[in-house]
Amino acid sequence: MLADYWPLLGLRLRVGPVELRPPSDTDLSALAAVAFEGMQKPGTRTFLTPWTDLPPMDRARHVVQGVWSDRGEWTPSDWSLHLGVFVDGVAVGMQGLLGTSFGQLREVRTWSWLGLAHQGRGLGTVARQAALHLAFSELSAQSATTASFVDNPAPLRVSRKLGYEDDGLTRDLLHGEVVVSQRLRLSRERWAAQPRPPVSVTGLAPCLPLFGVPA
Template identity: 75%
Template sequence: MLAEYWPLLALRVRVGPVELRPPSEADLAALAALAFDGVQKPGTRTFLTPWTDLPPAERARWVVQSTWSDFGDWTPASWSLGLAALRDGVVVGMQALRASSFGQLREVGTWSWLGLSHQGRGTGTLMRQAVLHLAFEGLGAEQAATASFVDNPAPLAVSHKLGYENDGITRDLLHNEVVVSQRLRLTRARWASLARPEVSVVGLEPCLPLFGAA
């Protein structure tokens, strides 16, 4: 089986009704369809890389190609793990975990998205809780970082709910306009001190060398 050579394919992270897993071909098709239908409401901004602003077919292709590219470019020194998120067995979005020099820095970053029809149900919070468990408990991370536009309150609220603390701002250009992002950081000690739902991880041990965590 291919998982013998690429064990990430067998990785599963579960919390309540939500499962995270590397996308199969069918999962990737479902993710592309979600992206085609829309990820952000009109007039809102979600990512500094403006893939959500692309026309529907180009958004769908971006999801497919970026997923392939992340796996193709993977090394233990630099990796990005895009996981299909399923709720009650239905693909609803994507949760990503990424790092550079993880073996030395023990720091990860996260980002995620949900199809418009699946937003507002608490799924994003469960997705982040699951991937943080994978990072801290599974991989031995010491820090988790993320960022959100200051005018996009929903992801900021999720981060603060999960214990992240403000970590300064960044200023960038998006469509030739200055945008301000709030950086946030969660330490291992703070994560461990907070109440969390039960999370299960299956298939991680053979993947540890790929993360630079072995």
């Protein structure tokens, strides 16, 4: 089986009815369909790389190709984990966890998206909590970072609810216009002090070498 050679396919994070897992190609089809339907309201901005503005088929293909590309470029030092988010088996979006020079920095970054039909239900918070549990409790991360546009308050509220602290601003160009992002940082100590739901993790042990973590 492919999971014998790529054990990440057997990794599972579960919080109640919400399961996060690296997507199989069958899962990717379901997640691409969610992206096809859209994940942002007209006039809003989600990512500095504006793939969410693409036509529906191109959005769907971006999701598929992004997973394939990052899987192919994975190394124990620099990795990008794509986790499909499923509620009672139904695909609702994705949660990302990235480690750059992870063995030395012990720092991760996160990103996420949810289909429009699944927003406003607290699923983004649960998915981030599961990913942070993996990072801090299982992989011994020391900090986690993220960023959101200052005019996109929903993800900022989620981050601050989870204990992140403001970590400065960045200015970039998007479609020829200046956009400002709020950087946020969560220390291991602040994460440990936050209330959070229990997270069940299975299938991690054979994956640890791929994360650059001793088994």
